Amino acid sequence: MNSLVGILYIVAFALFIYGLMGLTGPRTAVRGNWIAAAGMAIAVVATLLLPGMGNWWLIALGIGLGALVGVPAARKVKMTAMPQMVALFNGVGGGAVALIAWVEFRTTDAYAHEPRYVAIASLFAAIVGSVSFWGSNIAFGKLQELIPGRSVSLGRLQQPLNALLLLAAVACAVVIAAGGDSELLIIILLLAAAAFGVMVVLPIGGADMPVVISLLNALTGLSAAAMGLALDNTALIVAGMIVGASGSILTNLMAKAMNRSIPAIVAGGFGGTTVSAGAGKAEERPVRRTSAADTAIQMAYAGRVVVVPGYGMAVAQAQHAVREMADLLEAKGITVSYAIHPVAGRMPGHMNVLLAEADVPYDQLKEMDESNSEFPQTDVALVIGANDVTNPAAETDPGSPIYGMPILKVNTSRSVIVLKRSMSSGFAGIDNDLFYDARTSMLFGDAKSSVGEIVEELKSL
Incomplete structure (x- = not known):
């Protein structure tokens, strides 16, 4: 069975890459999307064939609910709302990774009997996945005009607060990796990362939203790859790295197109302001x-x-x-x-x-x-x-x-x-x-x- 799963994964990865190649032009994009989707279907089937897989009713329920929400949303979305949908769906991936990391913490007794790399990869995925989920939701809110599209910041306190939130999340991860087994630590980690994601995206204005969406997409891919490493799941590692690498390259290209560095964009404070040099x-x-x-x-x-x-x-x-x-x-x-x-x-x-x-x-x-x-x-x-x-x-x-x-x-x-x-x-x-x-x-x-x-x-x- 393990040999069959390995063969199916190889086929799925080949379809991922071949499908991605088709996305380079509109004439082949639809076909490329279907090819990559077929690859993902094969990867899912292969994962379900792994020994020890159980809770089939729960798995079926999850697939059914996902299809019930995702398919109508994707079919009915207007092209003007496509950026919002991309941000929202991307965030869901990061949120899923963060929740899986929490489950792994609980089911392994805080990684008590796991190799150190498993704990590090899982905690990294928890932080990055949570940042991606909440940051993507803020991006969705800005694009949907549920929250102001302009830069919303705390002024000089913004960057120190961001640094403090990130430090809190990393500190909790270090304590857990060193042997801390209190569930409060993983909860604080997720909450600090969530607050960090919110506070990073809020100050970023509408002019930078294309770059932000691309960056958050890359973060979701990296978190999935890290979670795949922790779970020893080859499909997650490969798919996550493809998303992370392509998203990172796209983010860099778009930042260059704006003649701005990615750190400057993440620092926020640009775009969507109401007072300008040319006012009046x-x-x-x-x-x-x-x-x-x-x-x-x-x-x-x-x-x-x-x-x-x-x-x-x-x-x-x-x-x-x-x-x-x-x-x-x-x-x-x-x-x-x-x-x-x-x-x-x-x-x-x-x-x-x-x-x-x-x-x-x-x-x-x-x-x-x-x-x-x-x-x-x-x-x-x-x-x-x-x-x-x-x-x-x-x-x-x-x-x-x-x-x-x-x-x-x-x-x-x-x-x-x-x-x-x-x-x-x-x-x-x-x-x-x-x-x-x-x-x-x-x-x-x-x-x-x-x-x-x-x-x-x-x-x-």
Whole structure:
């Protein structure tokens, strides 16, 4: 039986990796997801075949409840709420690991007869899993607007308190690993780690949420891998390390895209503020307004149009209207592409997911560097709700909180049209100098309605 389990695990790991390879593009992503899911199903079956596995009714009940909650939630979630769902589901994984660590503490008499590495791995998993669970719940609350999306901190006391909470959790782990057997120690450890997770994510504003979600995902993977080491479960180790490694790489790439270090992001205090360097400029500087009809005419006589999607497109669910608009432009012989900033939206790849849902061809999605090289040859750049990632202040204003962040240089296009509800600031809470550029025109209104009006005007031309 152990040999069979080993063979099934190897098959599952191969499917994990092959499925992950399929996630590199929208054409193969669905197939890759099914392949990886098949691998996980095989890994679960293999685990259930291990000698000594029991409580079959309890296992069946857990699987049934998980499916009853997870399947409808995943099927019914709107694309605008996808970041919240990702944060919530990721947190559940970390919470499960923390609870398993607690169970292991109890069933092994505080690791009394276990090797030291088992205790260390289990306690590490307990701390990281608890941090991930509670941090992910705070991220969910911010994205769902159940709690303020802005930075919420205790000022100068924030970092000392965080350090104290982490120290308390680690101290409890050290005492337990050294032979402490009081259950109060593991409870304090979990509570201190929970409070640490909450206090770390609360000060982080909306502008950093994509990086935070990716980081918490990596932490969940690492906690699962550590728990797999403690339980001697190969499937948990491999799956956890795949999630941890890929999440860590993605977090680092996104942090670089914002020109910020991961420690600076974790320190919080950026994004979602209401007072900014550019406050009040909206009333002091004039902006040029345009209409759907003028926008349609301008694009109809263009040679190249670049669409720059942002969270405003996600909120309005305008991706299908944007695809229809692009089809009409292409029918007129106009080249259309999409400039994607790595941190546009509220989760990694948010814009890619939305545009893929609208069946936008993958080869039309251009990364930031490629788009920036094309903007000078672009006749019209259509910005749909992308605020901070198009703000020239990142390059021109050393006093701006986003100074140094790589941006989409739409201001180098021959003409810029910004679709936006109002002159309100983005996640970073600062005024966008692009709005006042001589090449920029503002089309105010809901993005979906505005694009729909442009579509009707294009049809009449």
